Amino acid sequence: MNIRYRFLLIAVLGLAACAPSRGPDSEARTLLQQDQAFARLSLDQGAAAAFAEYLAPDAIQLPERGDAVVGRNAITEGLVPLADYVLDWTPVGAEASHDATLGYTWGRYRLYRKDNPEQVQVGKYLNVWRRSEDDRWRVVADIGNHEPVAPD
Helix, strand or coil, X not given: CCHHHHHHHHHHHHHHHHCCCCCHHHHHHHHHHHHHHHHHHHXXXXXXXXXXXXXXXXXXXXXXXXXXXXXXXXXXXXXXXXXXXXXXXXXXXXXXXCCCCEEEEEEEEEEEECCEEEEEEEEEEEEEXXXXXXXXXXXXXXXXXXXXXXXX
8 A cells, every 4th residue: 555545544544533423422411511501601691692592493492381482582582571580500411312413401490589599499401402404402492390399
């Protein structure tokens, strides 16, 4: 084998070994990191801004009470009245499909007024993510449920 071809083959194989994997385990880690960034943005800029950044245009929100909310714009508009609140969440787990096009994250959230952080509503959430045409993960379904307030 010609020395140039041998060098080229070694270089190509080396690059292939360094290429990021799109297997389900790797993508689950990526989803967890995306959800963590999503949560940080909610703390830094508010829930409406964070959801506007991370939701797919055709996303659906399934609130515990009330009807489904369809579309990124409708969901973010519904979050605007929460400007005096902090929506903070901690991703706990993630899974991704074998073809790395769908996945989900889940965790726990806390919702409280900025002026009264001691009175906290807590709950669990599940976000379904889809890889978009621009190769970004976007939330396509947001589902949450709160835990009942413990009696005093």
